[in-house]
Amino acid sequence: LRSISLERVFKAISKALGIQRTTVRAIIHKWRRHGTVVNLPRSGRLPKITPRAQRRLIQEVTKDPTTTSKELQASLASVKVSVHASTIRKRLGKNGLHGRVPRRKPLLSKKNIRACLNFSKTHLDDPQVFWENILWTNETKVELFGRCVSHYVWRKRNTAFQKKNIIPTVKYGGGSVMVWGCFAASGPGRLAVINGTMNSAVYQRILKENVRPSVRELKLKRTWVLQQDNDPKHTSKS
Template structure:
């Protein structure tokens, strides 16, 4: 019976050699195990992981990014190139906005426990869940280089009329609080409620200039960074009901450091450079 042997530098090259001299590549753990199993050689998962770790390879949860079609990529890249050399004053006088849903009991953050064998279902080692997440809160928020602006809790179904009411009650006051220049610009994504005919007419009537925005481009909106931190600190407080969740959201949004907002906007050109370098693909922003 012909025997296979594994190279000593496995898994850097992850190659096995046949006595006849030809080489056979294996691209992952499963294929390597399948090859070894065919000759009744058993290698434990931990051994393979250790070898992979020595070569800088570690298991990670894949990052989630919106699916981009060619049309999205083209618009995304076009925006970055068009605004790459815009003065910093433009970004300093932009009011960035977005909506987000915060779950009462959800998997918004990762949890880990250290436990012994056969104790996984002990009360101290489990996280209780509630059907349908136990409720949630939808909020609209805005911020500028000067700091966090108003935060509005959205009750009921969000439609164009509700969105216009939120803008009416929160945009102008936030602009005044930040003392933005008369040339300030409102940033919003291309959600149908934001771009509907009635909303467009309302914005025009109220003389609110909006920043053109490519679809499926959260990497370009620095408020996403704030949402990431925001959800973590809200859940750390462990709200027990929707009313508490709403209050914690308002409290934590107001606590966002001014320096954090300022740094995000000051580095916005770096974000545009990253998009151009990635040719419209996903970035770390």
């Protein structure tokens, strides 16, 4: 009878608090046995990274996400905490910080940023048919052997494009092959390899040889628009 009455108590508490009946039973039994409901000490090895050391790790990678696990290991060693680099990575992972390859973005000046923002606001409500009639053009470099060095940053989810988590790239820096290309909503246009130094004369020749053929191949309307950035050789009056 006592067992039945206890089960009724467990059921009533479970319903009132919205938790499982087994959880209620376990908590009450723990209180009766130990006189407390807090987590009791367990057997096994204690963690080598103390809460204070953990805060130090999080502060360092938050301040500089490019800090390596080896550098963090040396930092902890300076306060007499000796742990393996993999232990540091695991502890950061438990706190939502994972090693990721940073996104690469062109290095923009404040003037460029304002111009891009103004362009976006100006054309924010333009209809789709407007965008379908634009020929986008630009030059870029192609690295024949890929990136020479891989970098990682410690970051949390949805923070990939925060300024401290990206590696700025400089246009044309260290490229192997330079190409000019164009595209529209209907597909890619022609691609031209740039030999030697890119200047205003070379740029005009590329436009003359590739723009109109691309417009015909992409079947743009007669009111098509050529879109380019404000690179000096693009705006030269020569």
